[in-house]
Amino acid sequence: MPRLTVRTVLAETAPQAPALVDGRQSPAALAIRRGVCRRLRAEGYALLPELPLASGRRADLVGLGRKAEIVIVEIKSSLADFQADRKWRDYLAFADRFYFATCAQVPCDVFPAEAGLILADAFGAEILRESAVSPLAGGRRKEMLTRLARAGANRLHDLEDPEGGF
Numbered sequence: 001m002p003r004l005t006v007r008t009v010l011a012e013t014a015p016q017a018p019a020l021v022d023g024r025q026s027p028a029a030l031a032i033r034r035g036v037c038r039r040l041r042a043e044g045y046a047l048l049p050e051l052p053l054a055s056g057r058r059a060d061l062v063g064l065g066r067k068a069e070i071v072i073v074e075i076k077s078s079l080a081d082f083q084a085d086r087k088w089r090d091y092l093a094f095a096d097r098f099y100f101a102t103c104a105q106v107p108c109d110v111f112p113a114e115a116g117l118i119l120a121d122a123f124g125a126e127i128l129r130e131s132a133v134s135p136l137a138g139g140r141r142k143e144m145l146t147r148l149a150r151a152g153a154n155r156l157h158d159l160e161d162p163e164g165g166f
Contacts, residue, residue, distance in 0.1 A: 028077035028103060033061060035120030036073055036101045039127070045071065048151055053094050054143060057087060062095070062148060070136060070144050071097045073118065079106050088115065094144060097131035 025033070037047050045063035052058050063071040072095035076082040082102075092098055099116035102108070108128060111117050116131025136144065157164065 025075075026077055028105075029060075029075050029081075031122035032075050032077055032101050032103055032120045032125075034122045035125040036061060036075070036118055038123070039118070039120070039125035040071070040073075046148075046152075048148060048155070051147065051151055053091070053147070055090055055094070057090050059091055059094070061101075062144075064145070064148055068141065068145060069096045070141070070148075071095055071099065071131070073099045073101045076100055076102045076106060076111075079110065082106065082110055088112075092134065094136075094140065096133055096135055099127075099131050101125065 033049060037049075040047055040063045044066045047061060047063045049061050050058055051062045059072045060075040061073040063073070065071065072091045074085075074088050074091060076085070082100075088098070088100070097116060099118050100111045101118040101120050102111070103121060104119065108117060108119065113129075114132060115129075116127065117129040118125050119128050120126075
């Protein structure tokens with residue numbers, strides 16, 4: 001009898017498992033996200049895309065650092081995408097740092113100076129401008145840590161048992 005491991009179980013269920021993409025992201029946005037994730041993961045962040053926040057907004061990408069610092073990255077794949085979206089300040093209350101991430105086709109000078117800025121493609125990313133640090137209050141940090149943990153655990157379960165979710 002073959003030995004079952006998490007890796008073999010996930011490999012066997014992968015074709016049926018739901019993707020970590022919900023269909024709202026353009027190919028350009030997914031490429032930016034991939035590059036940003038590679039960069040931030042190399043810096044020690046654990047990352048979750050498309051995380052619903054207590055405000056009802058959904059953050060494009062949330063990173064959790066080794067010291068429980070929380071970073072939110074708002075992905076803008078085109079100039080029109082940035083110009084149509086003015087909700088970015090709503091994310092500031094949920095993170096210690098906030099960044100915009102974009103690609104080479106979007107002019108960097110359109111992004112507000114008070115936000116961090118990341119330039120990315122599907123293979124990696126560079127931080128062009130560091131974000132200001134605005135430490136979260138203890139209660140908000142606890143709420144975000146709980147939200148990240150629950151979302152991550154639910155997504156792992158969904159991969160393991162696609163028919164088991166509610």
